[in-house]
Amino acid sequence: MQYNFYIVDDDRSIRQILKNIICQYNLGDVIGEADHGITAVHDIPILNPHIVLVDLLLPVMDGIAIVSELKASNSKAHFIMISQVTAKEMVSKAYTNGIEFFINKPINVIEVLSVINKVKEKMKMQEVIQSFEKAMQGINMLKGLTAHQESTGYSDKDKIKKILSQLGIIGEAGSNDIVELLLMLMETDENSRNHMLNQKMSELYNRLNLRYVHQYEITSNTAAIEQRIRRAINKALSNIANLGIEDYGNELFTRFSNTIFDFGEIRKQMDFIRGKTAYGGKISVKKFLEGIFVILKNE
Known part of the structure; x- marks a missing residue:
């Protein structure tokens, strides 16, 4: 499966580094980017990326606010926070609001690869679980239909x-x-x-x-x-x-x-x-x- 990425960071060089890593290691396609939260909140529901890399400290609207708003609108994207912040309260708040992993600044290629691959593994596991759930729903529907037929009988x-x-x-x-x-x-x-x-x-x-x-x-x-x-x-x-x-x-x-x-x-x-x-x-x-x-x- 080819994964799509969206990057939100007010530092253009950081966005370029992340795009280069994603491209060089065939992690997926970068389908959009923004330097502030307002653009991101507008674009992401339309572009529907699989993974969003979002900076914590942004002008006007910080990363946690972006994730909270997108989650509230039922976004299915998986969010990775990019930050220099190490304060436990801030990290805890980020996880509470839907962040799944952190990438620390300055950007390290090995860490980026490790985190993105972990998110991909999580997504694949969710897909497997969903396929099992659909299969079980189908089996239960079939059992219900069979039970109905057995109770009502064929003419x-x-x-x-x-x-x-x-x-x-x-x-x-x-x-x-x-x-x-x-x-x-x-x-x-x-x-x-x-x-x-x-x-x-x-x-x-x-x-x-x-x-x-x-x-x-x-x-x-x-x-x-x-x-x-x-x-x-x-x-x-x-x-x-x-x-x-x-x-x-x-x-x-x-x-x-x-x-x-x-x-x-x-x-x-x-x-x-x-x-x-x-x-x-x-x-x-x-x-x-x-x-x-x-x-x-x-x-």
């Missing part, structure tokens, strides 16, 4: 959509029909649900069509519903087969290939994709629905 609709998203068909037109069909089945007791699943699929499509009319005032037809659902499930079959071709041990492939599809049909689809056969695997809408119920029950 059945959200859980179904998550599965369809994993299958890669959430954007398919038939995905909405699958969600509504599953919700319709979940709203009944287990005996009624089993009875409905034992019926012909055309009966379920008719029930879903009536649900659209009564709950959403949407007019559709059974054939269109069936076509959308079968197209979406076929897409899911192809997606899972492709996962198996790329990685037979893929977690989603392992999870879905035997649960919502017949594994033999998945193998046929894989061979079809590879160009080994002329026909792909077949789907069973009923097995697909029953498989999703199994997954939802185990989550």
